[in-house]
Amino acid sequence: RVNEYELPQWADENTLVICSSFSGTTEETIENAKLAEAKGCKWMAISTGEALNDYAVACGVPHYKINPVHNPSRQPRMANGYSVIGQLILVAKTGLIDFDKSVVDHIVTAMKHVQSENNVSVPVSDNPAKKMAQAIFEKNLVYVSARHMTGAAHSVKNQSNENAKTFSTIFEIPELNHHLMEGLKHPSSNKKDLVFIFIESDLYPDRISQRFEITKDVVRQNDVSTVSWKGQSADVLSQEFEFLQFAGYVNLYLSILYHQDPAPIPWVDYFKTKLGQSLGQWK
Numbered sequence: 001r002v003n004e005y006e007l008p009q010w011a012d013e014n015t016l017v018i019c020s021s022f023s024g025t026t027e028e029t030i031e032n033a034k035l036a037e038a039k040g041c042k043w044m045a046i047s048t049g050e051a052l053n054d055y056a057v058a059c060g061v062p063h064y065k066i067n068p069v070h071n072p073s074r075q076p077r078m079a080n081g082y083s084v085i086g087q088l089i090l091v092a093k094t095g096l097i098d099f100d101k102s103v104v105d106h107i108v109t110a111m112k113h114v115q116s117e118n119n120v121s122v123p124v125s126d127n128p129a130k131k132m133a134q135a136i137f138e139k140n141l142v143y144v145s146a147r148h149m150t151g152a153a154h155s156v157k158n159q160s161n162e163n164a165k166t167f168s169t170i171f172e173i174p175e176l177n178h179h180l181m182e183g184l185k186h187p188s189s190n191k192k193d194l195v196f197i198f199i200e201s202d203l204y205p206d207r208i209s210q211r212f213e214i215t216k217d218v219v220r221q222n223d224v225s226t227v228s229w230k231g232q233s234a235d236v237l238s239q240e241f242e243f244l245q246f247a248g249y250v251n252l253y254l255s256i257l258y259h260q261d262p263a264p265i266p267w268v269d270y271f272k273t274k275l276g277q278s279l280g281q282w283k
Contacts, residue, residue, distance in 0.1 A: 004028060005027075005032070006032070011035075011036070012040065012041065015039075016042045017032065017044075018045075018046070018090070020045070020046045020087060021046075021047045021052050022066070022068075022083065023047065023076060024049050024050030024052040024053050025052070026052075027277060033052060033056070043061055044056070045061065045064075046083065048067075062090055064086045064090055066079070066083075077158055077162050078159075081241075103235075106233070106238045107237060107238050110233045114246050115245065118130070118246060119249070129250045129253060132250050133253035133257060136195045136227060137257045139194060140166075140167045140168070140169075141195060142195065143156065144172075144196055144198045145170065146174070146199075146208050146211075147203075147236075148203065148237075149199045152239075152241075152243045156251070164255045166254060173212060173215060174211055176215070177214075181218045181219075185222065190222070191222070191223040195225040196219050196227075197228075198212060198216060198229070201230065202230070203235075203236055216228075229246060229247075
């Protein structure tokens, strides 16, 4: 993943670059598309149109123009289905991976199960997402993930920031075990202000799962709160979408607890306006 204005120096004609911007106006993505073309990389694009789509068409590279009829919010952060599945299908068409409708069917089944347990009509007593929202309310959120769950955790962290208007960050196991635990001691307000959200999976290697258990123990010994979520699906991609669906409910309920409308992102819009950027909403 490149969240920068430049591709790695090693990117060359043997590199496949996927340029993804929901709005099609993200300036970092557009710059990398231009660099990919200049470097002779193989590249493809996915967006709802605008400059990125136009550049892909002009360069004659594969591109998927999203028609986001199922994203009424018009917000990029709520377009994971279009973005992730769209990219997988594009790559599958190159022959590099196998991806067919059965994979999507498994994902949909997992997400529907999450919906049945966590939708608005399910009372708090039987609703895991509502319970988690209550547990993390008035806390700074520290997501802890590993392996295949890290991409989903990154997206959920962004949604916590934007939808629930809540400070959120993410760390990965095993990397955090080399430094973060020593930072729990100070300031003393950590005990009151932080909650660690551990994203667990039976699909992790045993050594990673062992690290999760020891890390939770260390966090608790420092009197910092913890909550956990564990994937139930049998494959990695379904688990990722299972978590995206569950956490989407958590962030909705958290925004309700804070009396926040999850849709507007006034400070992001302010920043883009000051920078002279498009606000990046599909129209």
